Amino acid sequence: MDEDSRDERYELVIVSNRLPVDRVAGDDGEASWRPSPGGLVAALEPVMRQEDGVWIGWAGVADEVIEPFEADGISLIPVPLSEQEIEEYYEGFSNDTLWPLYHDVIAPPSYHREWWDAYLRVNRRFADAAARASAPGAVVWVHDYQLQLVPALLREARPDLVIGFFNHIPFPPYGIYSQLPWRRQIIDGLLGADVIGFQRVADAGNFSRAVRRLKGFETRGPIIEVPIESDDPASGSHRHVTSNKHGGLVRTVLARQFPISIDTQKYQDLASRPEIQERARQIREDLGNPKTIMLGVDRLDYTKGIGHRLKAFGELLAEDKISVDDVTLVQVASPSRERVETYRLLRDEIELTVGRINGDYSSISHTAIAYLHHGYPREEMVALYLAADVMLVTALRDGMNLVAKEYVASRVDEDGVLVLSEFAGASDELRQALLINPHDIEGLKEAMLAAIAMPRRERARRMRALRKRVITNDVARWSASFLDALTRSAHGDHPLQNP
Numbered sequence: 001m002d003e004d005s006r007d008e009r010y011e012l013v014i015v016s017n018r019l020p021v022d023r024v025a026g027d028d029g030e031a032s033w034r035p036s037p038g039g040l041v042a043a044l045e046p047v048m049r050q051e052d053g054v055w056i057g058w059a060g061v062a063d064e065v066i067e068p069f070e071a072d073g074i075s076l077i078p079v080p081l082s083e084q085e086i087e088e089y090y091e092g093f094s095n096d097t098l099w100p101l102y103h104d105v106i107a108p109p110s111y112h113r114e115w116w117d118a119y120l121r122v123n124r125r126f127a128d129a130a131a132r133a134s135a136p137g138a139v140v141w142v143h144d145y146q147l148q149l150v151p152a153l154l155r156e157a158r159p160d161l162v163i164g165f166f167n168h169i170p171f172p173p174y175g176i177y178s179q180l181p182w183r184r185q186i187i188d189g190l191l192g193a194d195v196i197g198f199q200r201v202a203d204a205g206n207f208s209r210a211v212r213r214l215k216g217f218e219t220r221g222p223i224i225e226v227p228i229e230s231d232d233p234a235s236g237s238h239r240h241v242t243s244n245k246h247g248g249l250v251r252t253v254l255a256r257q258f259p260i261s262i263d264t265q266k267y268q269d270l271a272s273r274p275e276i277q278e279r280a281r282q283i284r285e286d287l288g289n290p291k292t293i294m295l296g297v298d299r300l301d302y303t304k305g306i307g308h309r310l311k312a313f314g315e316l317l318a319e320d321k322i323s324v325d326d327v328t329l330v331q332v333a334s335p336s337r338e339r340v341e342t343y344r345l346l347r348d349e350i351e352l353t354v355g356r357i358n359g360d361y362s363s364i365s366h367t368a369i370a371y372l373h374h375g376y377p378r379e380e381m382v383a384l385y386l387a388a389d390v391m392l393v394t395a396l397r398d399g400m401n402l403v404a405k406e407y408v409a410s411r412v413d414e415d416g417v418l419v420l421s422e423f424a425g426a427s428d429e430l431r432q433a434l435l436i437n438p439h440d441i442e443g444l445k446e447a448m449l450a451a452i453a454m455p456r457r458e459r460a461r462r463m464r465a466l467r468k469r470v471i472t473n474d475v476a477r478w479s480a481s482f483l484d485a486l487t488r489s490a491h492g493d494h495p496l497q498n499p
């Protein structure tokens with residue numbers, strides 16, 4: 001990499017904790033980069049190519065400085081992180097302070113001042129990298145809770161940029177958020193953006209309330225009025241600077257919902273492939289062709305309500321409402337954050353519960369729960385979705401939950417029943433699912449029985465309505481509507497209506 005290309009400037013800059021690539025060792029021992037396909041890349045790839053874009057993030061390798069490179073035609077700028085920063089900024093502040101706090105304190109958040117220091121230091125590094133890579137007036141889109149300080153740090157360095165932030169996880173109610181010792185700094189960090197996107201209307205509302213309570217700023221619907229100080233770099237730029245009703249100068253920030261989605265077409269295409277449909281039949285057969293297959297697919301995370309799901313399933317077996325001869329639960333729990341203590345404890349707890357249920361109810365020929373602590377290729381996931389009569393999404397709190405949407409997108413046969421927690425963002429849109437409160441174990445059990453017994457016509461009616469939603473609102477539409485709001489904001493126009 002020579003000096004010139006290192007100093008390249010881009011019109012569209014995506015910033016996220018992790019770059020969408022993994023380093024893999026080839027047969028010859030040479031390391032190379034493999035794109036890690038996710039919805040976000042799928043949605044942004046076409047825009048990135050068209051707009052001369054770059055992606056900034058950590059490459060997944062500690063204690064190494066990696067020069068900018070290209071993978072699959074996308075320009076990538078790695079931000080280095082030391083092993084200690086991964087412990088303090090990522091596993092610590094991001095995943096053991098913010099993650100539990102933002103998910104309704106389901107697990108107790110840990111507050112450590114040295115973790116905060118690392119969070120600030122790493123956010124500065126990301127903001128510096130973005131400031132260096134951005135062309136004059138470029139659009140920068142920052143992602144997720146690990147980088148909430150980047151918008152303000154970036155605005156300070158580069159008031160010419162158009163800055164967007166999207167929070168993939170919930171934003172908690174004020175009573176919970178206010179626990180955070182650094183609650184003001186985070187709000188200030190986010191308010192550096194021109195557009196702040198959330199998954200749900202309720203998340204945007206919680207954020208606006210926190211802004212009013214902590215900063216005393218006025219809000220009008222989704223618009224937040226941020227007073228301009230004379231030394232504020234924004235005072236030099238006329239973009240979104242207007243007078244408020246008291247005659248003071250304010251910068252306007254748009255904070256509203258932009259519910260994320262999936263690459264629907266990709267799931268439909270996979271589900272239509274004969275070999276994947278054959279694999280779905282094979283899965284059913286391998287499970288002993290039970291009348292009903294129930295499925296859970298989650299990262300092994302305490303927010304996903306896996307324990308509540310197992311409890312309901314175990315009680316239905318104990319009460320003879322279902323039998324292992326007829327019903328099998330397949331639980332894919334993909335490994336996650338295994339270096340964080342709470343996650344290790346959760347794994348023990350879940351595996352103890354699965355072992356007990358299987359010990360009590362399985363027979364030689366029928367296993368109650370097929371528990372799989374693995375990650376699978378996407379093709380296998382789609383085969384599982386096709387094989388499952390009932391999909392169980394019982395999150396205690398979840399920004400969106402893409403699994404619910406992937407299940408619906410995969411059901412090209414218009415069959416299958418989605419049981420969906422009202423605490424997952426997806427429940428705002430997927431109203432024809434069987435909506436449940438996972439804390440209400442009796443209610444959850446009733447919904448599971450209703451799903452098992454649901455007649456084909458009703459299954460098809462509900463699935464058609466769900467599919468319509470996921471087909472219309474796919475991830476390309478999501479990114480287009482966020483970028484459209486950002487571009488409009490660059491012209492001083494904040495859309496008050498849904499874009």
Ligand code: GDG
Nearest residue numbers: 168260298299334374375376377378398399400401402403
């Ligand atoms: C965060 C928010 C929000 C899981 N196991 C395997 C596998 N997965 C894939 C799923 C899905 C993704 O991982 C998980 O997405 P979720 O949305 O369900 O949950 P989080 O990981 O917590 O994501 C969430 C999301 O960000 C986006 O904004 O919806 O609320 O928490 O795509 O399919 N994929 C493969 N093998 C596995 O074993 N291939």
